[in-house]
Amino acid sequence: MKPILGIFLGEAAGVGPEIIAKLVAEKVVQEYCRPVLIGDVRVLQLGQKIAKVDFPFVRVSHVKEINWEGPVSILDLKNFDPETLKMGEINSISGKATGDALVYSMELLKQHEIEGFVFGPLNKEAYKRGGYHVEDEHVLFAQCLNWMDKPHGILNVMDGLWTFRVTTHIPFKEVPQYITKENVLKTIDLTYFTMKKAGYDNPCIAIAALNPHNGEGGLCGTEEVEILQPVVKSLQAKGQNVVGPISADTIFRHAFAGEYDAVITMYHDQGQIATKLKAFEEGVTVAGGLPYAITTPEHGTAFDIAGKGIANTNSTKQAIKLAAQMTGWRDAD
Numbered sequence: 001m002k003p004i005l006g007i008f009l010g011e012a013a014g015v016g017p018e019i020i021a022k023l024v025a026e027k028v029v030q031e032y033c034r035p036v037l038i039g040d041v042r043v044l045q046l047g048q049k050i051a052k053v054d055f056p057f058v059r060v061s062h063v064k065e066i067n068w069e070g071p072v073s074i075l076d077l078k079n080f081d082p083e084t085l086k087m088g089e090i091n092s093i094s095g096k097a098t099g100d101a102l103v104y105s106m107e108l109l110k111q112h113e114i115e116g117f118v119f120g121p122l123n124k125e126a127y128k129r130g131g132y133h134v135e136d137e138h139v140l141f142a143q144c145l146n147w148m149d150k151p152h153g154i155l156n157v158m159d160g161l162w163t164f165r166v167t168t169h170i171p172f173k174e175v176p177q178y179i180t181k182e183n184v185l186k187t188i189d190l191t192y193f194t195m196k197k198a199g200y201d202n203p204c205i206a207i208a209a210l211n212p213h214n215g216e217g218g219l220c221g222t223e224e225v226e227i228l229q230p231v232v233k234s235l236q237a238k239g240q241n242v243v244g245p246i247s248a249d250t251i252f253r254h255a256f257a258g259e260y261d262a263v264i265t266m267y268h269d270q271g272q273i274a275t276k277l278k279a280f281e282e283g284v285t286v287a288g289g290l291p292y293a294i295t296t297p298e299h300g301t302a303f304d305i306a307g308k309g310i311a312n313t314n315s316t317k318q319a320i321k322l323a324a325q326m327t328g329w330r331d332a333d
Contacts, residue, residue, distance in 0.1 A: 002033050003115040003327040004063065005293075005320065006075075006105050009039035009047060010120020012082050012094045014301025015311035017047025020120055022313050023320070024072055025053035032324040036063055036114055037074035038105055040097065044074060046082045050309045063113040077101055087307030090123065096130030098122055102137055106144035109292045116293030116323040120316065121301040135169070138287050145290060151190045152289035156271070156298055157322060159279040161255055162203075162262035163271040164191045164288065175267045179210055179223050184231050184264070188242060191262055194288040197326045203261035206251055207232055207244030210266040214247040252278075281312050284319045286326075293326030295319040 007029065010016020020029075020037065021044065029035045037044060041059060048054060056071040066073045080097035108114045122137055134140045142148045155164045166187045167178045188205060195203045207228055211221030218225045228245040235242040246254070248265070252274040255263050265271035275283065276298075283298030297315035305311060 003293075003324050003329050004036060004113075005033040005323055005327075006036050006038050006108055006114040006117045007320070008101050008105055008117070008119040009037065009043050011098050011123045011126055011301045012040075012043045012046065012080055012085055013087055013089055013091050013126070014121050014123060014303060014306050016120025016122075016301065017043050018050040018307075018309055019047075019297075019311050019313050019316050020044075021047035021053055021055075022051040023317060024057075025051070025055045028313070028317050029320055030072070032321045032329070033116075034066075034068050035072055036066065036108075037072060038101055038108075039074065039077060040080045040082075041074060041076045041078075043080060043082055046085075050307055052309060063108070075104075077104065088303035088305075090126050090129065092126065092129035094130070095123065095126030095128070096132070099127040099130055099132035099140070102127075102140055103144055106141060109294075110145065115327045116295075118316070118320050118323050119294075119296045121297060121299060123301045123303075141287055141290060141294060145292070147290055150289065151186055151193075152287070153187070153190055155191065155194055155286040155288040156275060156283060157286060157318075158275045158283045158298070159256075161260070161275070162191065162195060163265060163275055164262065165265045165268055165271055167267045169268065172267065176210070176223065179227060179266055181227050181231055184227060185235075187264055188231070188235065188240075190289045191264060192240070194286060194326075195262065197293065198322065199325055199330065200261060202239075202241050204241045204243065204259070205262045205264060206246055206255060206260040207242065208248045208251050208263060208265045208270060209245040210248075212247075212249075214245055281314050282318050283315055284322050286322065293323045295323040295326070 215221045215224035287294035
């Protein structure tokens with residue numbers, strides 16, 4: 001059977017509610033899963049209004065109450081009235097409701113009421129103003145799931161190519177100190193673990209060099225010779241399909257040609273610039289390493305177009321499809 005996925009509407013002031021409403025109305029969501037919408041019914045109705053769609057839905061208090069043959073169901077959290085909401089603006093009350101919904105959804109996962117979780121775009125400033133003082137929602141997930149001491153991180157998937165990075169949101173000048181054998185190995189292991197959940201057996205993972213021209217044999221930086229090459233060779237000896245290091249200015253040319261299933265970059269923009277130029281409207285962010293499938297569209301709340309009904313739904317569609325795959329479901333095609 002198709003998996004049961006919890007689908008949170010996202011930040012009310014952003015494009016999330018209209019995107020979810022449109023995908024439900026077009027029955028795209030139902031194509032990949034048995035959906036359980038999560039949020040305030042009034043926010044869902046706002047999304048319907050903005051997207052200019054209409055469909056029946058049923059309020060439920062527990063997943064076990066759902067009739068899967070009937071209209072789509074929503075777990076009505078009754079925690080935010082958008083009556084005075086200004087679209088495209090930070091709202092701390094809405095931000096608190098967002099944080100509360102995320103914590104609630106993690107409990108649903110822990111209780112095995114849902115098999116995976118997809119969330120609409122969030123606004124970090126909003127939920128931080130609402131009282132959730134965490135670096136990002138992925139840290140909150142790890143805290144709720146008691147996973148902080150275990151490997152976890154953020155992966156991105158665009159047009160079938162997975163990307164992960166050794167360092168994330170740190171100043172560029174601090175990057176080299178984090179490029180260690182231990183950190184690189186953890187990143188590769190986490191990528192393997194997460195991709196296997198999505199159905200890959202032994203994915204081909206390419207490792208990007210840190211320095212220009214792949215370090216020029218140690219003349220332009222030594223990380224490639226001292227750290228990256230030994231890591232790659234050790235994994236190859238174990239039978240893992242890892243290649244590199246490969247010069248960062250050419251690695252994505254090969255990746256986009258289909259030579260690799262995934263690319264590990266050393267720092268944030270090394271991969272994000274390339275992938276967002278390639279397929280921005282299809283990008284999915286994956287909570288890697290966690291025991292449950294958790295995905296979201298890679299784009300943000302798009303405050304500049306929120307409320308206009310013109311938000312692109314493709315990234316969220318791909319997030320739902322990928323979450324379903326990570327639970328073990330496979331597309332019949």
